[in-house]
Amino acid sequence: MTHQEMQELYEFYALGLLEEGERAEIDEHLRTGCAACQSGVRRAKVTNAAILSFAPDVAPPKRLRKRVLAGFGVERVAWGWIAGWATLTAGLLLGTLWFATDANRVRSDLAAAREQAVRASSEAARVQTVLDFLNAPETRQVTFGRGEQQQPPRGSVFVNPKSGVLLIASNLPALGEGKTFEMWLIPKGGAPRPAGLFKSDPGGKATHIAPGAIDPSTSAVAISVEPEAGSSAPTTTPIMVTSIASAP
Amino acid sequence: MTHWLMFSVVFPILAAALSFRDDSDLVARLKRRDPDAMSELYNRYGRMMYSLILRIVRNDAVAEDLVQETFLRVWNRVHGFDQDRGALGPWVLTVARNRAIDYLRSVQGRDLESPLEAERMENPSLFLNLETDILNIDRMRRLKTAFEKLTPNQRTVIELAYYEGLSQTEMSEHLKQPLGTVKTWVRTALKLLREELEEQQVVA
């Protein structure tokens, strides 16, 4: 091969697509230290990468991230939580369905069954929303309540600058009659802003999403107990405050 | 900003991966076996790998398996990668392509000679001092335009090489065309594409 002919083959050489003879000839030539060809092969790798990147852009399924990373022990925390929560949700669903069947037997009430079905499907939609939130690459996790108080709420706050804040809490205190939990987003140096009302299940667990882009000045998330209609500013001492300022 | 947005729609993958990233810190973390670095690697390159592999194998489930294999291979071989001089994007793309081509070859019962060669070519020590900075927005756009302007025959041979892993001899059989004709298509197509990067480097 002439030098010129070799230069025309660098891309295929870098792809490993040359016939044995051509490849050996280029290998040998490169070993002589020809700077032009060494640089040409490097350039060919860049060209190849660019051409490979022209493959039609397709978003991988969200589960793939979990699957890939689970193999490296990266997603253990999130996985553990999802598994636990999925189990809990399935339990709730089963309980709901069983209860529906039981109610049907007693009352033959089709409307009740339909209502339960609606609840079940909205529960599924909720699971999906939460999973989507957790799977978003920008979502950050902040855990709170590791043994500071006697029976503090425990859990995680997931922060996604574009999608909002997701709270997963357990060990929440029992709510009195006519009371609710309220979440607050606290800007640095500013007054807490209401971020939605939620209740816990009988075991003291709750999941709450405050959807929407987060004000970049937000530095903390808090929960307080409020009258059922909610408040525009906390009226009781928050039962939980956690900083969500970006960790380095 | 508008410029950037437009680009990121046309080349979302490239915008993220090939030219604007300084991956040296990520590579250093991978070499330290920091598991969180894998998460970052996925953020930067997962979608690109999946798109490329899916284009090659055309099967979602297989593509997912191969993305996983690609990550495993990157994790296992990254110690041979030079964080200061290595180009991570081109390397992971090459590793991803090779996994997918290996798969194609195995299901098509094709010989195993060339994959060994491809494997030699994916050695991380060979991805040093690549001028990935030539892949800026304008050059990438022009390269893409040139790619789209190839004649059908030129484009076919490029796709057979990059996405099917066929050598020129295999293409000649596959397309039932004389080897000389195939070589002309390949040579012309590569010249047109290469020029988009070379000419601009002179301008720059």
Ligand SMILES: [Zn+2]
């Ligand atoms: Zn030379």
